[in-house]
Amino acid sequence: MFSRFLFRLVLLLIVLYSLAPFLWQVLTSLKPSHEVFSIPPTYWPSQFSLESYQMVFTLRPFARYIGNSMIVASGTALLTVSIAVLASYALSRFRLKGSQSIQKGLLGIALFPPIVLAVPLYEGIRALGLVNHPLALILPYSVLNLPFATWALSGFFLQFPGELEDAAKVDGFSRMGILFRVILPISAPVLATTAILVFIFAWNEFLFALTFMTRDAARTVPVGIAMLSGVTVYEVPWDQISAAVVVTTLPVVVVVILFQRWIVHGLTAGAIKG
Amino acid sequence: MDLLGGGGLVFVGLKNYTGIFKDLRFGKSLFNTAVFTAISVSLEFILGMAIALLLHRTFRGRGLVRAGVLIPWVLPPAIMAMAWGWIYNDTYGVLGDILLRIGLVDNRIAWLGTAPLAMASAIFADVWKATPFVSLVLLAGLQSIPQDLYEALSIDGAGPVKRFTMITLPLLRPYIIVALLFRAIQAFSVFDLIWVLTGGGPGGGTQMVSLYIYDTVFRYLQLGYGAALAITLVVFLFAIASLFLVLFGRSRVEV
Numbered sequence: 001m002f003s004r005f006l007f008r009l010v011l012l013l014i015v016l017y018s019l020a021p022f023l024w025q026v027l028t029s030l031k032p033s034h035e036v037f038s039i040p041p042t043y044w045p046s047q048f049s050l051e052s053y054q055m056v057f058t059l060r061p062f063a064r065y066i067g068n069s070m071i072v073a074s075g076t077a078l079l080t081v082s083i084a085v086l087a088s089y090a091l092s093r094f095r096l097k098g099s100q101s102i103q104k105g106l107l108g109i110a111l112f113p114p115i116v117l118a119v120p121l122y123e124g125i126r127a128l129g130l131v132n133h134p135l136a137l138i139l140p141y142s143v144l145n146l147p148f149a150t151w152a153l154s155g156f157f158l159q160f161p162g163e164l165e166d167a168a169k170v171d172g173f174s175r176m177g178i179l180f181r182v183i184l185p186i187s188a189p190v191l192a193t194t195a196i197l198v199f200i201f202a203w204n205e206f207l208f209a210l211t212f213m214t215r216d217a218a219r220t221v222p223v224g225i226a227m228l229s230g231v232t233v234y235e236v237p238w239d240q241i242s243a244a245v246v247v248t249t250l251p252v253v254v255v256v257i258l259f260q261r262w263i264v265h266g267l268t269a270g271a272i273k274g
Numbered sequence: 275m276d277l278l279g280g281g282g283l284v285f286v287g288l289k290n291y292t293g294i295f296k297d298l299r300f301g302k303s304l305f306n307t308a309v310f311t312a313i314s315v316s317l318e319f320i321l322g323m324a325i326a327l328l329l330h331r332t333f334r335g336r337g338l339v340r341a342g343v344l345i346p347w348v349l350p351p352a353i354m355a356m357a358w359g360w361i362y363n364d365t366y367g368v369l370g371d372i373l374l375r376i377g378l379v380d381n382r383i384a385w386l387g388t389a390p391l392a393m394a395s396a397i398f399a400d401v402w403k404a405t406p407f408v409s410l411v412l413l414a415g416l417q418s419i420p421q422d423l424y425e426a427l428s429i430d431g432a433g434p435v436k437r438f439t440m441i442t443l444p445l446l447r448p449y450i451i452v453a454l455l456f457r458a459i460q461a462f463s464v465f466d467l468i469w470v471l472t473g474g475g476p477g478g479g480t481q482m483v484s485l486y487i488y489d490t491v492f493r494y495l496q497l498g499y500g501a502a503l504a505i506t507l508v509v510f511l512f513a514i515a516s517l518f519l520v521l522f523g524r525s526r527v528e529v
Contacts, residue, residue: 007333014325015342021357021402022349024368028360040371111456113463113511115484116504119491204350206466207484211492222352226470238360245357249349256348260341263348267407268414 022249029053029242036239052243056228062244064217065224068134069203069248072220075138076202077195080145084194087146088154089179109147114207117144125212132218140208145198152197152266156190157183193262200252221248290502300503302478303486304510310393310482311461314400318457319450321401322408329409330416340413347406355470358399362386362471389479392472396480400467404460408453415449416442451522458518459511483507 028036032049035042056062091099121140130136160183168178184191209220219227225244228237256263294300329340346354361369362385370382385395423441432440443450465484468474474481474489487507491500 007328007331010328011333011339014328015339017402018343018346018406021354021361022345024361025357037366039366040374041366041368043368111459111511113459113484113504113507115463115465115487116508119487119497119500119504122492200348204348204352206350206352206469207488210469211488222350222466225356226352238363238366241356242360245353248353252348252350253345256345257338257341260337260344264340264344264410267344267347268410 022253025242025245025249028238029246031239033239036242052239053247055237056240056243056247060224060228060240060244061217062224062247065219065221066247068213068218069220069222071134072137072141072209073199073202075134076141076145077199079138079142080149080198081191081195083142084146084149084153085179085184085191088150088152089157089183091150092154092157109144118207118211121208122211130212132213132215136212137202137205137208137220141198141202141205145201149194149198152194153187153190156187189262193259193266196255196259197263197266200255203248203252286498290498291506293499294502294506299478299481300483300486303481303483306393306480307462307464307482307484310397310400310464310480311458314397314404314461315454315457317397317401318405318408319454321405322453323412325405325409326412326416329413343409344406346403347410349403351403351466352470354403355399355467358395358402359386359471362395386472387476389476392476392480396468396471399471400461400464403467404457408457411449411453411456412446415446418449419445447522451518455515455518458514462511462514463507483510 027043027045029052030048030050031042031045031052032047033051033055035046036052090096091102096102117140125131125136125140130139164182165178168182173181204222205220206222206226209223210226213219213223216224216227221244225241225248228241228244229235325343329336329343333339361367364370364382364384364387367382367385369385370379373379374382383391386392419441423445424437427437427441463484464482465488468480468482468485469488472480474485483503484507487500487503490496490503
């Protein structure tokens with residue numbers, strides 16, 4: 001009895017520790033602005049106020065940052081999954097010469113430090129005239145996510161029974177017809193999970209977004225928040241920052257809790273296949 | 275900004291590389307990154323293993339607990355670095371206030387004010403963020419171990435410690451290698467957290483290799499030298515990975 005209570009207590013503490021920095025931002029963001037800067041800090045807001053949220057949306061181009069991030073992240077998810085579907089179907093169905101090396105080579109990319117890629121990528125993007133254009137982020141993000149997406153999908157496609165496709169072939173479906181009319185409809189949950197994980201990666205990325213988007217109006221959320229500063233250098237608007245942090249992270253938290261089983265599976269598969 | 279300078283390109287041989295050996299700032303950032311990686315990854319491994327063992331038991335609400343534990347790993351690193359900056363803040367920060375209230379300290383501490391404390395703060399934030407990844411991989415490994423192995427050893431009268439060292443650790447080895455290798459490479463490439471939390475300061479005390487390369491190329495516009503540094507970083511990572519695989523053996527994980 002006691003050991004079960006202790007077990008529950010330890011679990012509770014671990015979850016609390018995992019959520020603490022996020023929860024503290026939530027509490028901070030709901031305080032009236034002046035209370036955020038009180039010494040010592042109050043732990044529970046004396047009154048709930050949406051002042052910080054109002055300020056970050058009216059005084060800052062925060063809505064713009066969110067719009068930019070939405071375009072970049074959904075563009076990346078769409079492009080990555082579209083290419084990964086074709087690549088992984090081919091890798092799982094045809095005995096291609098060197099398909100093993102292709103898959104291993106793809107994984108190598110994922111382990112490269114982002115800074116090493118940022119320098120030559122910046123030169124390429126500048127040469128193409130794409131600096132400050134959403135494609136400057138969508139293209140490299142898609143390349144970086146393809147290994148993971150291809151692994152996740154080809155693993156799934158391999159589990160399909162061959163009879164299903166043979167039956168479709170008898171019915172006169174072409175290869176592409178089988179892929180789009182038979183396989184993809186049943187794969188919807190896996191496609192969705194993969195797209196969500198790719199979306200989260202693109203939503204979170206910082207270094208490329210910092211380097212390739214030089215105009216304030218082109219910035220994505222993480223860079224926008226990191227650059228939020230006050231009127232003077234010494235004045236950091238922590239009230240507005242906390243509101244911005246909550247708006248940016250809350251959707252991720254909700255998605256992870258709703259889809260936790262699939263997301264855990266997708267993330268683990270992505271990591272372990274490496 | 276045109277990094278290539280628009281003019282003609284001149285072949286300089288290995289000139290960019292010879293400077294690296296005399297570059298004290300690069301040496302220091304390499305040392306800082308090594309310290310950061312070694313301590314972070316060790317702590318993440320110990321904590322991650324403990325959490326994985328806890329979550330491997332069956333209990334009600336396990337899915338929710340697993341989701342809660344996972345959250346630090348999927349939140350944006352740069353944004354959560356801001357959140358940690360707010361916790362560490364020397365005037366309004368909640369960490370200083372908690373320690374004051376428990377009576378552990380008499381004065382508020384400037385967590386990011388001195389090099390060793392700033393390094394410790396960055397490591398703490400990194401451990402918070404990356405432990406879920408280690409637990410997730412190790413948990414998948416634990417679930418792959420057949421239960422009857424444990425039962426067989428229990429019949430032989432082995433206690434929990436013996437079961438852990440004789441079955442769990444050896445069978446978990448490929449998963450441990452994957453988790454540690456991924457984490458070591460990622461920690462050695464750390465950028466977002468440091469850029470936002472300390473900017474490499476104070477006085478270069480948390481300067482990391484990635485930040486140094488970023489500054490060299492995008493602030494001081496020394497593209498050639500920056501590229502040489504980047505290649506050096508890749509060589510270092512390759513050396514770390516090889517050393518790792520030689521030490522712990524090469525084995526494949528089949529899922």
